[in-house]
Amino acid sequence: MFADYHVHTEFSDDSVYPMESVIQDAIHMGMDEICFTEHVDYGIKEDWDSGKEIRWRNGDPIANADYPSYLSKIQEMKEKYGSKIRIKTGLEFGMQIHTIPQYEALFARYPFDFIILSVHQVDNLEFWTQDFQQGRSQQEYNERYYQEMLSLVKAYKNYSVLGHLDLIKRYDNAGIYPFQKTRSLIKEILSTVIADGKGIEVNTSSFRYGIKDLMPSEEILRLYLELGGNIITIGSDSHKPEQLGAYIDETKQRLKEIGFQSFCTYEKMKPVFHEL
Numbered sequence: 001m002f003a004d005y006h007v008h009t010e011f012s013d014d015s016v017y018p019m020e021s022v023i024q025d026a027i028h029m030g031m032d033e034i035c036f037t038e039h040v041d042y043g044i045k046e047d048w049d050s051g052k053e054i055r056w057r058n059g060d061p062i063a064n065a066d067y068p069s070y071l072s073k074i075q076e077m078k079e080k081y082g083s084k085i086r087i088k089t090g091l092e093f094g095m096q097i098h099t100i101p102q103y104e105a106l107f108a109r110y111p112f113d114f115i116i117l118s119v120h121q122v123d124n125l126e127f128w129t130q131d132f133q134q135g136r137s138q139q140e141y142n143e144r145y146y147q148e149m150l151s152l153v154k155a156y157k158n159y160s161v162l163g164h165l166d167l168i169k170r171y172d173n174a175g176i177y178p179f180q181k182t183r184s185l186i187k188e189i190l191s192t193v194i195a196d197g198k199g200i201e202v203n204t205s206s207f208r209y210g211i212k213d214l215m216p217s218e219e220i221l222r223l224y225l226e227l228g229g230n231i232i233t234i235g236s237d238s239h240k241p242e243q244l245g246a247y248i249d250e251t252k253q254r255l256k257e258i259g260f261q262s263f264c265t266y267e268k269m270k271p272v273f274h275e276l
């Protein structure tokens with residue numbers, strides 16, 4: 001069972017990969033199932049139909065996925081390619097505590113198969129630009145990041161898995177922050193996720209960023225297993241052709257070595273288990 005559960009296309013503001021090309025490429029590589037997870041980042045990006053002015057950066061709109069066109073394109077693609085590959089409807093919610101009401105409204109508007117809950121910004125400050133980390137110590141920004149994630153999983157339940165759980169690591173100029181220092185926060189996050197019947201994703205983009213560890217780290221994955229967690233999705237976080245479906249086999253192997261037996265796909269927000 002070959003599935004990619006974190007895929008961006010032209011409907012995300014940071015990708016120009018046409019959805020139909022993604023599907024054709026996925027079929028060529030023998031993929032059985034693909035789940036599109038376009039970006040939504042309330043607080044820093046506008047909806048196309050918000051009535052507010054869309055800002056642009058280097059020729060790209062700073063906007064959330066255009067939901068009506070996205071959903072109708074998926075429908076069209078299912079009709080055209082449905083006999084060759086299973087296509088699922090997802091979104092990647094880049095959530096913050098103050099944007100929860102907007103996500104509740106969006107989730108209620110459409111039928112989704114799968115929602116990734118990601119933390120890309122805190123207090124509308126982005127990690128990749130260092131705006132969030134600036135003026136904080138390494139301890140402060142790491143703790144604030146996991147604190148935001150913990151508050152989110154306690155307050156918001158309409159999601160499937162937590163995306164790239166230790167993403168803050170990628171943008172940490174001070175180096176790797178020791179797991180032990182945030183272990184108790186991460187443990188509380190994972191316990192909440194498990195108690196709610198949710199899961200976590202393994203994001204294979206760590207391979208292309210040259211990180212030796214998995215994302216989340218093996219330490220986090222072992223803790224998740226120890227706490228009884230067994231819902232895991234695997235996604236490439238692809239934005240370009242060379243990233244689609246990448247390192248999924250390697251990730252499955254690593255998960256087996258850690259002690260997991262299965263991974264999940266999703267159907268109408270319910271996990272479906274497959275042997276690793």
Ligand SMILES: [Zn+2]
Nearest residue numbers: 092118163164
């Ligand atoms: Zn993300």
Ligand SMILES: [Zn+2]
Nearest residue numbers: 006008092237
């Ligand atoms: Zn993503």
